[in-house]
Amino acid sequence: SQKIEQNSEALNIQEGKTATLTCNYTNYSPAYLQWYRQDPGRGPVFLLLIRENEKEKRKERLKVTFDTTLKQSLFHITASQPADSATYLCALDMMDSNYQLIWGAGTKLIIKP
Amino acid sequence: SQTIHQWPATLVQPVGSPLSLECTVEGTSNPNLYWYRQAAGRGLQLLFYSVGIGQISSEVPQNLSASRPQDRQFILSSKKLLLSDSGFYLCAWSGRARETQYFGPGTRLLVL
Numbered sequence: 584s585q586k587i588e589q590n591s592e593a594l595n596i597q598e599g600k601t602a603t604l605t606c607n608y609t610n611y612s613p614a615y616l617q618w619y620r621q622d623p624g625r626g627p628v629f630l631l632l633i634r635e636n637e638k639e640k641r642k643e644r645l646k647v648t649f650d651t652t653l654k655q656s657l658f659h660i661t662a663s664q665p666a667d668s669a670t671y672l673c674a675l676d677m678m679d680s681n682y683q684l685i686w687g688a689g690t691k692l693i694i695k696p
Numbered sequence: 697s698q699t700i701h702q703w704p705a706t707l708v709q710p711v712g713s714p715l716s717l718e719c720t721v722e723g724t725s726n727p728n729l730y731w732y733r734q735a736a737g738r739g740l741q742l743l744f745y746s747v748g749i750g751q752i753s754s755e756v757p758q759n760l761s762a763s764r765p766q767d768r769q770f771i772l773s774s775k776k777l778l779l780s781d782s783g784f785y786l787c788a789w790s791g792r793a794r795e796t797q798y799f800g801p802g803t804r805l806l807v808l
Contacts, residue, residue: 587739617796626786626799627740672739676795683755684797686739 585610589673589687596663596694604658604690606673612651613685614678618658621670621689630671631658663694698723702787702800709807715760715774717803719787722768727789729770730797731762734784746770782807 588607596602606616615634619627633640633649633656640647646659660667670689677685699722709715721727728747732740742755744762752762759778763771770787784804788797 591737615795624784624802624804626788626802627797629796629798632795674740683742683745684740688737688739 585613585675585677585685587673587675587685587687589671589690591688591690593691593693596692598663598665598694598696600663602660602663602667602692602694604671604692606656606658606687608654608675608685611677612654613675615676616647616649616656617674617676617684618645618647618656619672619674621672623670627672660692665694665696668692668694698789698798700787700789700798700800702785702803704803705801706804707806709777709805711779711807712776715772715777715781715805717772717785717787717805719770719772719800720768721770721789724789724791725767727768727791729764730788730790731770731772732786732788734786734802736784740786744772777807779807781805 586609612635615632617632618630620630621627631640631642631647633647644661648657670691672689673687674684701720730745731743733743734740744752744754746752746764749764760774784802786802787800790797
């Protein structure tokens, strides 16, 4: 079955630098991949979606790449700020008859001032 | 704009007691609805999803059940809570295109 791996260790980044988070999957490529932000005690909030035929997607300081050969998506935050500190989750949708998104456990990002 | 509500925000219940968590969505019609549970430091585990009134699919065998009595109302229930039911419960909705899920604020459940 499809599995997702996100770095379980917290990522510490200095303010102003670019933070890069990784999402790896094991089997066949999803129809699309999504990134969400989750703050402590809150529900996840959608950030970006990238389709299997897209290489890169941008939104303000955020950038997502999708490499189906490497079976990997990278999520970048440029000019990082302490307010970007949160847990970031990736999720895959295989677009099969099952309505389930496959979720990673998330990576905690800490931006130090 | 669309809004999703969940209540209560926190709940402490004794083992063996019943449970009812409610989720309602505003500003959209015919949404897909989802119940998730999230353990600390873990990913989201899908418990139930619904594509319409009275249509419930269960993803994992468990002590819980779900119902959708109205188009924009989704209820998570249990007749007798177990210690292992403790966790953070999230309700979400998506459009028919299924591309993005929008989450409620969540309910923190502690079973003692």
